Amino acid sequence: MTFAHRAHAMPFGAALLPGGGARFRLWAPAHAQVDLECDGAPQRPMWREPGGWHVLEVPAAGAGTRYRFALPDGLRVPDPASRHQPEDVHGPSEVVDPAAHRWTDAGWRGRPWAEAVVYELHIGAFTSEGSFLAAIERLPHLAALGVTALQIMPVADFPGNRNWGYDGVLPFAPDASYGRPEDLKALVQAAHGLGLMVLLDVVYNHFGPEGAYLHAIAPQAFTDRHSTPWGAALNFDGPDSGPVRDYFIHNALYWIEEFHLDGLRLDAVHAILDDSPRHVLDELAERVRAAVPDRPVHLVLENEENQAARLVPALYTAQWNDDAHHVLHVAATGERSGYYADYQGNTELLGRALSEGFAFQGEMMPYRGHPRGEPSAVLPPTAFIAFIQNHDQIGNRAFGDRLSHIAPQAALRAVASVALLLPQIPMLFMGEEWAAAQPFPFFCDFGPELADAVREGRRAEFARFPEFADPATRERIPDPLAEATFASAKLGWEDLTKPAHAETLAWYRSILAVRHAEIIPRLPGIRHGGTWQVLAPGAVEIAWSLEGGGTLRLRANLSDTPLASTPETGRVIWQEGEGFGPWSTCWSIEESA
Missing domain, CATH: 3.20.20.80 (Glycosidases)
Incomplete structure (x- = not known):
């Protein structure tokens, strides 16, 4: 069996070195000094490079090493490019050898979208x-x-x-x-x-509300020129946006x-x-x-x-x-x-x-x-x-x-x-x-800092709907924080x-x-939208032209009212319901002569 090894080379994060050890690289332009902590050992200062980068090579580090960065105010943060977080978002990152997995699908060449x-x-x-x-x-x-x-x-x-x-x-x-x-x-x-x-x-449009240490590491990654429904917008177009674009x-x-x-x-x-x-x-x-x-x-x-x-x-x-x-x-x-x-x-x-x-x-x-x-x-x-x-x-x-x-x-x-x-x-x-x-x-x-706000926000979201106007009804909405939910x-x-x-x-x-x-089999030959007509409220007929001639046709009555049926002109490939009665659909294909 042929095995493949796959790894994507990144300009940031932890990378294993060919001769042993690992290189750690972090973009933290807001900080003059960042320290690295590996496996709980004393912190070591990283070298600051142009453009806000901090770099350090550690000969003793390897796959399985747990590490994090220490900012000047003492905050210890995970790697924004961490490949694995064994202790969740607030814990240390783990160095991973991406090439260790032996892939057995070397012959896979994907499938066409059709x-x-x-x-x-x-x-x-x-x-x-x-x-x-x-x-x-x-x-x-x-x-x-x-x-x-x-x-x-x-x-x-x-x-x-x-x-x-x-x-x-x-x-x-x-x-x-x-x-x-x-x-x-x-x-x-x-x-x-x-x-x-x-x-x-x-998700490339925002970070979640808890554990987003990138705000502390690189506030330049965010901008107040734009806003999103979920929090700070990412800086894709302002000063210092280059590393942010590269990151995603x-x-x-x-x-x-x-x-x-x-x-x-x-x-x-x-x-x-x-x-x-x-x-x-x-x-x-x-x-x-x-x-x-x-x-x-x-x-x-x-x-x-x-x-x-x-x-x-x-x-x-x-x-x-x-x-x-x-x-x-x-x-x-x-x-x-x-x-x-x-x-x-x-x-x-x-x-x-x-x-x-x-x-x-x-x-x-x-x-x-x-x-x-x-x-x-x-x-x-x-x-x-x-x-x-x-x-x-x-x-x-x-x-x-x-x-x-x-x-x-x-x-x-x-x-x-x-x-x-x-x-x-x-x-x-x-x-x-x-x-x-x-x-x-x-x-x-x-x-706990967010739990109550999320719980109450969920219920308040539905308060504007008439069916949830009663507070007692809103109380029945499942608690999103509960494990039972x-x-x-x-x-x-x-x-x-x-x-x-x-x-x-x-x-x-x-x-x-x-x-x-x-x-x-016919999708590659359907190059644009179909033509459609309304037959009655809730009922439509749609025809798609097929390459080389012919038509794919849908007649659908998506209502509970029966409609007069007309004979199908093509070969029926699927009939749902009876005739053109309530909740009926008919798919047919008319082949070219």
Whole structure:
């Protein structure tokens, strides 16, 4: 067997030296002197170099050495580029030999994006053990389901033992509650062995509120010229922004090269604020593409602004399509709270989101109070990722209700049959494939300084909704700090033996088999959005032209009102419901003559 060794060279952090020992390098421009502490030994002063860098080589250091830096005021801090934090974010960092892992997937060359069937999962809640290694045991289930890509929620080291991952503070260190870095590598390797791609969710728009020692190490990394909903904005465009840009670009390269990942999902890029001539997002994508020319790397965006111009194939592969979710969710549930009100009863937005990608393409969005989006019909459908559930849309509900908890089964199957066969790329949220009974509430594990504020803030967030106007009702909202809230989110794999769940799983396997047989082979030939028409309130017909002639057609009645049916002109590949009755969909293909 051929083994590969992978390591990404970084200009900061701890690096093992060829002749033994390790070099430690820290950007701390605010400090004239920084000391290094290794394995609890007396602190040693580091050399200050131009540009605010502090460097020291330690001959006795090696893999397993625990270290931290001491600032002039005595504060001892972990390495912002730490590869492992065995004692969590407030403890010392550990020197890791990235080349020690013996990779067995040297022949893996990735998969084209058109083949993607994405499965979003949270490592801690995916299994009862909540670890990288435990997740490996469930990969055969995903392969048999028809999934071809895992999308793992953020694993960057966060405070405490449980977190969604968006409060990370050490972007290079997989959280120790999930295992060691080599355990994540083992998961990626096992996935590749089953033909599964692995994408990782990364957060480059802010640091979490606890354990972000970079504020003390290098305050120049932040700026008051911009702001984000979650705290201080990162300095991507002002004085001293060069090392900050490099820090995150190297993070992307690190995950792709050192962990052999197939791509990244960049969280909330609308909050990555950069007024420089070359936006950091462009530079990041260009450097990733240049570094990995021999296999597909898929860079996925979450972008509230729906900027179609960012979805250039040479840079960014696709974007989460929240609009597709919203039109399908509103159809299935009838909900109209918050931003759902902008989609309720608007069948034109349903047709547009399913056929062209974005529902709002520059028009005023009342909930936001300003225009949203850009024209997107010219983009290929694979530039969008469609879903009926994800961590946000479930977990941002007060009780973490899944769609299967709140929508009738007929409505659920109808909208799922749309999302899973759309020429857009489908994504499932873990457990969706068997209508998991477990919710996915918001959870975290902050220290006592933040716990009460987070707990009360969560309840206050829902106070503006009429259904939570009663304080007693708000008190029922699960405490995000309670371990029981996290435990409630863990998937109950034993439920797969129950008839109702087994029947749902069989349905998902069947429809994904149709996707693989009928939709995926045709996706490279669908080069732009479809044409659509409203047939009745909640009912649309959409047609996508196929390369070489022919048409992929969807007729969907996402309402509880029966409609007059007309004969299908093509070969039916999936029928949900009866005729054109309530909650019915029909997918057909008309071949060219």
